Amino acid sequence: MSEAGRERVLRAALELFGRNGVAGTTLSALRTAGGVSVGSFYHHFPGKEAVAEALFVECVGMYQDAFLGELRAHDSARGAVSGAVAFHVRWCKEHPDRARFMFTERPAASAALDERNRAFYREVRSWWRVQVRHGALIDVDGTTAFVLWLGPAQELCRMWLNGQSPEPAEEQVGWLSAAAWRSLGGGHAD
Template sequence: MDARSGRDRILRAALTCFARDGAATTTLTALRAEAGVSVGSFYHHFQSKEEVVAALFTDALAGYHRAFLAELRRHPAPGDAVAAGVALHVRWCLDHPQEARFLLMERPPQRDEPGAEALAAQNRDFFTEIRAWWRIHEHHGALRPLDLPTAAALWLGPAQELCRSWATGRLPEPTTAQLDVLADAARRALCR
């Protein structure tokens, strides 16, 4: 088994265990058993369960960030990009249900915890790109002049809540009609 496949097996097993039992209550023994790795193999890749949690956050968010930025770039009209961002957010969650549930339900690493710096750097890079995209369209009068936290809440907040309700089993899978309503609401809230 090569190093990458061992790491990937542990991360896939962690998603399964965390979805079933939650990250806080999953033991290292259960995680190693699910991954089919020895104690030595586990510690070759990770020093603690907290490092596994951090790696999952970093990996899952990296995939989401790549998909979101690619979708944004596909749409030259900012209103279309805003609407497409809403649809991408929900579609990504549905296409990656374990990762989405993990990101929506678990607590990310906090300052001074394993992986917190890497996750913060990744988020900074993502939001730097979003902010740059926003400012160009704001300058040309297509998007409202908003700070990024307010823009993000208006843009993806309702879609995030819909996905969270789906992920916890309170609502069925979001429908196309719901996505259309949320995309239209985001466009009206953010565009001039």
């Protein structure tokens, strides 16, 4: 299977998994929608679960790369904290199929995902430690920081993507950004 064929399978998977879930998508439907033969499919993927893993890693990679770009774009901790909240909502709006897939499907742990996550969190933690040393952010563990920083925005996007609420409004993003800063600002929160 050429790289173009691999990409067609991944694009088909995004659509089919989004509509039917991984469990509800047959390998035959995935191959047909991707326009590849059985042999071509198995050349790159040992099965449907491997497609789900590859798609998940791709989606996470796109999100993480863009998140780090957002983080680097700000000169202040406050700007980065608020900007990352707005980024999260914006990314979900710009990539609703990918965001929905990431919220609903969790493939088994994989070396590719572990490697990507280690590099991402290492960079975020390094940035965070610098901000803590300067008194700009509170000194909390990574899990607590994530929950306080992006948890509410993630839940707002999840509710919207699941059809439980309207698309997030700019006013909501502003409230969540301000709340994240109030929660995380190291004595500089106002």
